[in-house]
Every structure is written in structure tokens, then in C-alpha cells.
Amino acid sequence: MEPHKAGVQYRGTGCVFDDLHQKGKHMTTIDSLERFLEVELQAWSGKDKTSKSxxxxxxxxxxxxxxxxGESIAKTLAKKLGLVLYDWEIVEQIAKDTHVSQQVVATLGEQLRSELDDWLTGFGGTTRLSSHEYLQCLRKVLFTIAIHGNAVILGRGANFLIPSEKKTLGLCLVAPIEVRTANIMQTLKLSREETLKHIVRTERDQxxxxxxxxxxxxxDxxxxxxxINTALVTEETIVQLVKEIVRARS
Structure with missing residues (x-):
């Protein structure tokens, strides 16, 4: 994907959540992740579980x-908009734990679970590999997060695995190769050659x-x-743009 000429990853386990969710705190341990999930599941389970309510x-x-x-911008968006940040590592851990995935899906009412089943049927038979069960769990987790809302989801194919009608905003962040190379060299302490190989490999896998x-x-x-080309648009401006779009689409 070539960055736009005009201006309109690194790894990290983190969530930003507010009030009882402790806005602004960065979760980095398994205990913290389990506590976060416990709080979220309690909050979700307390809702009236019908599609309209x-x-x-x-x-x-x-x-x-x-x-x-991308991670820095996602954290800032979650904090400024008062949303929960689900980064790719958290979503991955939830999806890989079948028991936790079942707990997450259980927060949906029967009507929404039926809607989830109907949606998953549309993917039936398209993936015939050992990771099929994980992929189904991932779809269920993303669907459930989207149903409950108030979420910023970073990576893990969320833009493509969440039904479009459940998504307020699909955002893609890009930047020129030189800018990205410099950022990764500084963050991961890699040589230029190693960094370029890392970028090629990561983009190919994605x-x-x-x-x-x-x-x-x-x-596409x-x-x-x-x-948004992050080399041309400041983080503050990105937040304002997203706020306006969210307001218009809410």
C-alpha cells in the first residue's frame, strides 16, 4: 500500500479503559489481562442482551x-474518546483460549448468538486448515467486541473480519517507507538491512x-x-478527524 501523497508496529500488549477500567493504564501481564477480561465480562454480562436494547x-x-x-495512535484514540483498546496480542490471547472465547460469546443474548452463527456460516468451508478452530474463535471474539462497542481494535484483521454494519470506522494508517524504516530501526534496534527485511516479511504476511x-x-x-498518512498528519489531528467521523456516523 502506497502512502497517500496528501495528508487527509510495533508490538505491545495493552488496553486503555476508564473509571473501573482505570483509564490510561497499560496492561502488560497475564494477571492484568485476566483482571481486564473479568471486568469486561462482568460489564457485558450485565447488559440487556437483545439486539435492539x-x-x-x-x-x-x-x-x-x-x-x-499505529500502537501509539490507537492508545491515544482510546484515551481521548473514552474507549477500550484491544490490541492484537490481547485479541489473540482471548481467541486462543477456547474457554475464555466461550465466556466472551456467552455475554451475547440468544438473538445475537443466532446472528453470530448466521454470520459465521457465511465463512463455512472457506478455510480447511488446522487453524480453522482458532479462526472461528477469533471471529467470535471480534464480533462480540463489536456488538458491545466502545472499542478501538488494533490489527488482527478486525477491519476485515468484523461485519461492516457492526463497525463505526475502518481506519488504515500508512507512512512513507523511509519514515517507517527509521521508526523501526529506532524501536527494534535493527540495522537498515534487517529493518527492510522485517518490513517486507511483515507486509507479505499481512x-x-x-x-x-x-x-x-x-x-486497497x-x-x-x-x-491517513501519519507522516503528514499529526496525532492530534487524527484524533479530531476520527471524532468528527464517529460523531457523524453515530
Whole structure:
């Protein structure tokens, strides 16, 4: 995906949550993750579980090129908009734990669970590999997060695995290769050659994964509500743009 000429990853386990969710705190341990899930499951389970009665907050799904400060921007968006941040490692851990995945899906009422089953049927038979069960768990987790709303989801194919009608904003973050190379060299302490190999490998894996499981081209701008060149648009401006779009689509 080539960054836009005009201006309109690194790893990290983190969530930002407010009040009881302790706005602004960065979760980095398994104990913290389990506590976070416990709080979220309690909050979700307390809701009236019908499609019409659930008052969904915004759902922002972020796809990003490696090295364009996607994690930092996602954290800032979650904090400024008062949303929960689910980064790719958290979503991955939930999806890989079948028991936790079942608990997450159990927070949906029968009507919504039926809707989930209908949606998953649309993917039936398209993936015939050992990771099929994990992929189904991942879809269930993303669907459930989207149903409950108030979420910023970073990576893990959220832009492509969440039904479009459940998503407030699909955002793609890009930047010129030189900018991304410099960012990754500084963050991961790699040589330029190692960094370029890392970028090529990461982008190839992302492209193939989305094509196989999301049935889409990650580099096609038409798959997003908005594509932003982070080298030309400040984090503060990105937050304001997202706020305006969320307000308009809510």
C-alpha cells in the first residue's frame, strides 16, 4: 500500500479503559489481562442482551503498516474518546483460549448468538486448515467486541473480519517507507538491512493473511473509511478527524 501523497508496529500488549477500567493504564501481564477480561465480562454480562436494547458505542478498527506509530495512535484514540483498546496480542490471547472465547460469546443474548452463527456460516468451508478452530474463535471474539462497542481494535484483521454494519470506522494508517524504516530501526534496534527485511516479511504476511481469511486486499483503499498518512498528519489531528467521523456516523 502506497502512502497517500496528501495528508487527509510495533508490538505491545495493552488496553486503555476508564473509571473501573482505570483509564490510561497499560496492561502488560497475564494477571492484568485476566483482571481486564473479568471486568469486561462482568460489564457485558450485565447488559440487556437483545439486539435492539444494547446501546453500542463506537467501534474503530485499525489496520496499519509496520512502523507508522499505529500502537501509539490507537492508545491515544482510546484515551481521548473514552474507549477500550484491544490490541492484537490481547485479541489473540482471548481467541486462543477456547474457554475464555466461550465466556466472551456467552455475554451475547440468544438473538445475537443466532446472528453470530448466521454470520459465521457465511465463512463455512472457506478455510480447511488446522487453524480453522482458532479462526472461528477469533471471529467470535471480534464480533462480540463489536456488538458491545466502545472499542478501538488494533490489527488482527478486525477491519476485515468484523461485519461492516457492526463497525463505526475502518481506519488504515500508512507512512512513507523511509519514515517507517527509521521508526523501526529506532524501536527494534535493527540495522537498515534487517529493518527492510522485517518490513517486507511483515507486509507479505499481512497481505496473505487478509487475502486468505478476510477475502480482501489489505492494500486497497476502498476497504477503509479513511486512510491517513501519519507522516503528514499529526496525532492530534487524527484524533479530531476520527471524532468528527464517529460523531457523524453515530
Amino acid at each position: 444494547i446501546q453500542r458505542g463506537p467501534v474503530i478498527a485499525i489496520t496499519r503498516q509496520p512502523g507508522c506509530d 497481505r496473505l493473511w487478509i487475502r486468505k481469511y478476510g477475502h480482501a486486499d489489505v492494500n 483503499d476502498i476497504n477503509y473509511h479513511m486512510v
